[in-house]
Amino acid sequence: MILINKYGFTNLSYKAIYSFQTIRLFIFFRIVDPFMHYVFFATLASSLVGSDYLKYVVIGNIAYYTCQTIMINYMNMFRMERRYGTLELNIASPTPTLLIILRKGIVPLLDGLFVFIVGLIIGAILFDITMPSGNLDILLLLIIITLFSVICFSLLFASVSLLFSNANLFLNLSMAFFQVFCGVNFSVTLLPEPLEILARMLPLTHSIEALRSIYNLENYEVYHLLGKEILIGVCYLIVSVFLVSVMEKLARKNGALLKNI
Numbered sequence: 001m002i003l004i005n006k007y008g009f010t011n012l013s014y015k016a017i018y019s020f021q022t023i024r025l026f027i028f029f030r031i032v033d034p035f036m037h038y039v040f041f042a043t044l045a046s047s048l049v050g051s052d053y054l055k056y057v058v059i060g061n062i063a064y065y066t067c068q069t070i071m072i073n074y075m076n077m078f079r080m081e082r083r084y085g086t087l088e089l090n091i092a093s094p095t096p097t098l099l100i101i102l103r104k105g106i107v108p109l110l111d112g113l114f115v116f117i118v119g120l121i122i123g124a125i126l127f128d129i130t131m132p133s134g135n136l137d138i139l140l141l142l143i144i145i146t147l148f149s150v151i152c153f154s155l156l157f158a159s160v161s162l163l164f165s166n167a168n169l170f171l172n173l174s175m176a177f178f179q180v181f182c183g184v185n186f187s188v189t190l191l192p193e194p195l196e197i198l199a200r201m202l203p204l205t206h207s208i209e210a211l212r213s214i215y216n217l218e219n220y221e222v223y224h225l226l227g228k229e230i231l232i233g234v235c236y237l238i239v240s241v242f243l244v245s246v247m248e249k250l251a252r253k254n255g256a257l258l259k260n261i
Contacts, residue, residue, distance in 0.1 A: 030111070030114060030115060030118065031118055034065050034115060034118065034119055034122070035122055035126075037061060037065055038058050038061055038062065038065075038119070038122060038123070038126075038127075039126075041057050041058070041061050041185065042054050042057060042058050042127060044057075045057040045185070054127060055123075055127060055128075055129050055215070055217055056212065056217050057184075057185050058123050058127050058129060059123065059129065059208070059211055059212050059215060059217060060183065060184040060185055060208050060212070061119075061184055061185070062116065062119035062120060062122075062123060062211075063116075063146065063184070063204060063207055063208045063211055064178065064179060064182065064184040064204070064208075065115060065119060066112050066115045066116040066119065066146070066147075066150070067112075067150045067178060067182075067203070067204050068175055068178075069108075069111055069112050069115045070108050070109070070111070070112040070147070070150050070151060070154050071150070071153075071154045071157055071158075071171070071174070071175070072171065073107070073108035073111060073112075073154075074105065074108055074151075074154040074155060074157065074158035075154075075157065075158045075161045075167060075171055077104055077105075077108070077158065078158040078159070078161060078162055079161070079162075079167050101155065101244065105151060105155070108151070108154070109147060109151060112147055112150065112151075113143070113147060116143055116146075116147070117143075129215060131214065131215060132214070132215070132216060135214050138214055138222055139211075139214055141226065142207060142210055142211060142214065142222070142226060145207065145226050145229050145230055145233070146203075146204070146207040146211075146229065148230070148233045149203040149204070149207065149229050149230070149232055149233030149236070150203050150204060150233075151233075152203070152233040152234070152236040152237040152240060153202075153203045153233070153236045153240075155236075155237070155240040155244070156236050156239055156240040156243060157174065159240065159243045159244060159247065160243075162247075178202065178204065181195065181198060181199040181202060181205075182199060182202055182204045182205045182208060183199065183205055183208050183209065184208065187218075188200065188205055188209075200228075201232070202232075203229065203232055203233060203236065206225040206226070206228045206229040206232070207225070207226075207229050209225050210222045210225040210226055210229070213225070
C-alpha cells in the first residue's frame with residue numbers, strides 16, 4: 001500500500017493549484033470536458049469537410065488540450081502565489097526559486113500526462129484512431145518530448161502572465177493563438193510563409209505533425225520532428241530560466257515583486 005503524506009510537497013501543490021478536490025469533479029474536468037472538446041471539433045470537421053478529416057482533427061486536439069491543461073496549471077500556480085502573497089516568500093527562501101517552481105510543476109506534469117493518455121484512449125474507443133503496431137516506443141518518446149517542450153514554454157508563459165492584471169484574457173488570447181498557429185485543426189503548411197515560420201517556432205507544432213505521422217495521417221520523418229521539438233523546448237527553457245533569474249534579482253533588490261499589478 002502506498003501512503004501519501006498529506007503534508008507532502010506534491011500533495012500541497014495539488015491542493016493549491018486545483019479547485020476540484022473530489023473524484024467526481026476530477027472526472028468531470030479531466031475526462032468529460034476533454035471528451036466534449038474532441039466531440040465538438042470532430043463533429044465540426046465532419047460536417048464541413050467530411051468524416052475522412054475527423055481523425056486528423058481529433059489527434060491535433062488531443063495534443064492541444066494537453067498543452068492547454070499544462071499552461072493553465074502553470075499560470076494558475078503563479079497567479080495563486082501572487083494573490084496570497086507567497087511569491088515573494090519563495091524568492092526569499094534559501095532554496096533556489098527555479099527548484100521550487102520545478103518541484104511544484106510535478107503536478108501539472110502528471111496532469112498533462114493523464115490528459116494525453118486519456119485523450120488517446122478516447123480517440124481509440126470513440127473515433128477508431130488505432131495506433132499501428134510497433135510504434136509504441138516512438139509514441140512514448142513523443143509523449144515525453146511533447147510534455148518537456150510544453151512545460152518549458154509554460155514556465156515562460158506563466159512568468160509573463162504576471163505582467164498582466166487580467167491573466168484570464170492573456171490566457172484566452174494565447175490559447176486561441178496556439179489553436180490557429182500550431183496546426184491543431186489544419187496543416188501549418190496552409191499558412192502564409194511568414195506565419196508558417198512563426199508556427200514552427202512554437203512548441204506543439206512539430207509534436208502534432210509527429211503524432212499524426214505515427215498514426216499514418218501525415219507523412220513526415222518522426223525523429224526529425226522530435227529533434228526539432230527538443231531544440232525548441234531547450235530554447236524556451238533557457239529563456240524561462242533567465243526570466244525567472246531576472247525576476248528573482250529584481251525582487252531581492254526592490255523587496256517586492258509586481259506589487260502594483
